[in-house]
Amino acid sequence: MSSDPWGRVDETGTVYVRTADGEQVVGSWQAGSPEEALAYFERKYEGLVVEIGLLEKRVKTTDLSSKDAQAAIGHLREQVDAHHAVGDLDALRARLDKLVELVEARREERKAQRAKQSDEARHAKEALVVEAEELAQSDQWRAAGERLRALVDTWKGLPRLDRKSDDELWHRFSHARSAFSKRRKQHFAQLDAQREEARQAKERLVAEAESLSGSTDWGPTAARYRDLMAEWKAAGRAQREHEDDLWNRFRGAQDVFFAARSSVFAERDAEQAENLKLKEELAEEAEKLLPITELKAARAAFRGINERWEAIGHVPRDARPKVEGRMHTVERALQEAEEAEWRRTNPEARARAAGLTGQLQAAVDKLKGQIEQARAQGNTAKAEKLERELEGRQALLDQALKGLHEFGG
Incomplete structure (x- = not known):
C-alpha cells in the first residue's frame, strides 16, 4: 500500500483522497505501481489548480460575463466534487467559493455601473431634449440647424435606456427637430x-429708370430719380441671382441721365460765367455815368447799356443780386435826376411854390412888425410868444425858398 498527505492506494489498487468529510474513492489503478497511481491523480489535481487559477485571472482581468463565469465555476466544481484527483480538494472548493463571491461582487458592481451609466445617459438625453426644444424656437436658422445636427450625433453615441423612457425622450427630441424644420421652411x-x-x-x-434716362427735363427727372431710389430701398432685397443684375440696370440708367445733365450743366455754368463777366463790364460802364450832370445824355447812354444787358443770358444765381444791384443803383440815380428836373420845369409846381413863398414871406413880415410894436409897448411876454411863432414861419419860408430855387425861380 502506498500513501501521501492527501491520498493513498490500498492493496486492491483502490485510490483514496483525504477530505474534511473523510476519505473518498478516487478510482482504481491496476496498470502500475501505487506510486504511479498517486502521481497520475496528483497530476489531475494540478490540472484543476491550473484551470481554477486561469478562471480566477479571467474573472479579475477580463469582462467575462457572470453567466459564463458561473458556468465555468460549476464545471470545475463538478470535477472537484467527483474526487478524481489527489490533493487538497477542500482548498479548491474554498477557492471556487471565493470565486463565486467575486463573480457576484463583480456582477453587482457591473449592475451598479450600468445603472449609473443609464442614469447618466438619461440625464444626457434629457439635456439634449431640453436644448433641442429651446433651439426649436430659434430664428438663428443656420447656427440652430447645425447645432441640432450635432445633437443628433451626440444622441447616437449615448447608450439606450429602457424602451419606454428612450422612446418618450426620442419622441420629444424628434418633435423639436421637426418643429424647427417646419418653422425654418415657413420662414424661407x-x-x-x-x-x-x-x-x-x-x-x-428699373423699367421706369431706363425710360427716364434720356430725359432732358433735368429738375423734375432728377427729383423722380430720388423718389425711385427711396422706393428701391423700401422694396427690400430680391433673390441673390436677380439683385445684382437689377441694381446694375437701375444704376446704369441713372448714370446715363446724370452724366448727360452734368455735361449740360457744365456747358451752362461756363456760359453763365461768361455772361457774368459781360454784365460786370456793363455795370462798370453804367457806373461811369455817375454823378449825373447831363440828364438827357446819361439817359440815352443808360438805355443803350440796358439793351445790351437784356441781350445777355443768365448769370450764376449766387452772383445775380450783386451785379444787378449795381445797375439798379445807376437806374435809381437817373430816376431821382428825372424827378428833380420835372419839379424844376413844371410851371404849375413853380407857381404853387412861388405863391406859398409869398404867403410865408408876408406872414413873416407881419410877425416882425407885431414884435416891434409889442416891444415898443413894453409887452415883453407877447413879444417872446410872437418870436417863437416867427421861428416856425421862418423855417417854413426857408424851405419854400429852397424849393423855389430848385425850380429856377
Whole structure:
C-alpha cells in the first residue's frame, strides 16, 4: 500500500483522497505501481489548480460575463466534487467559493455601473431634449440647424435606456427637430415670396429708370430719380441671382441721365460765367455815368447799356443780386435826376411854390412888425410868444425858398 498527505492506494489498487468529510474513492489503478497511481491523480489535481487559477485571472482581468463565469465555476466544481484527483480538494472548493463571491461582487458592481451609466445617459438625453426644444424656437436658422445636427450625433453615441423612457425622450427630441424644420421652411418660403415681390417691384423701378434716362427735363427727372431710389430701398432685397443684375440696370440708367445733365450743366455754368463777366463790364460802364450832370445824355447812354444787358443770358444765381444791384443803383440815380428836373420845369409846381413863398414871406413880415410894436409897448411876454411863432414861419419860408430855387425861380 502506498500513501501521501492527501491520498493513498490500498492493496486492491483502490485510490483514496483525504477530505474534511473523510476519505473518498478516487478510482482504481491496476496498470502500475501505487506510486504511479498517486502521481497520475496528483497530476489531475494540478490540472484543476491550473484551470481554477486561469478562471480566477479571467474573472479579475477580463469582462467575462457572470453567466459564463458561473458556468465555468460549476464545471470545475463538478470535477472537484467527483474526487478524481489527489490533493487538497477542500482548498479548491474554498477557492471556487471565493470565486463565486467575486463573480457576484463583480456582477453587482457591473449592475451598479450600468445603472449609473443609464442614469447618466438619461440625464444626457434629457439635456439634449431640453436644448433641442429651446433651439426649436430659434430664428438663428443656420447656427440652430447645425447645432441640432450635432445633437443628433451626440444622441447616437449615448447608450439606450429602457424602451419606454428612450422612446418618450426620442419622441420629444424628434418633435423639436421637426418643429424647427417646419418653422425654418415657413420662414424661407415667406422670404422667397417677399424676395419675389421685391424682384417684381424692382423690375418696375428699373423699367421706369431706363425710360427716364434720356430725359432732358433735368429738375423734375432728377427729383423722380430720388423718389425711385427711396422706393428701391423700401422694396427690400430680391433673390441673390436677380439683385445684382437689377441694381446694375437701375444704376446704369441713372448714370446715363446724370452724366448727360452734368455735361449740360457744365456747358451752362461756363456760359453763365461768361455772361457774368459781360454784365460786370456793363455795370462798370453804367457806373461811369455817375454823378449825373447831363440828364438827357446819361439817359440815352443808360438805355443803350440796358439793351445790351437784356441781350445777355443768365448769370450764376449766387452772383445775380450783386451785379444787378449795381445797375439798379445807376437806374435809381437817373430816376431821382428825372424827378428833380420835372419839379424844376413844371410851371404849375413853380407857381404853387412861388405863391406859398409869398404867403410865408408876408406872414413873416407881419410877425416882425407885431414884435416891434409889442416891444415898443413894453409887452415883453407877447413879444417872446410872437418870436417863437416867427421861428416856425421862418423855417417854413426857408424851405419854400429852397424849393423855389430848385425850380429856377
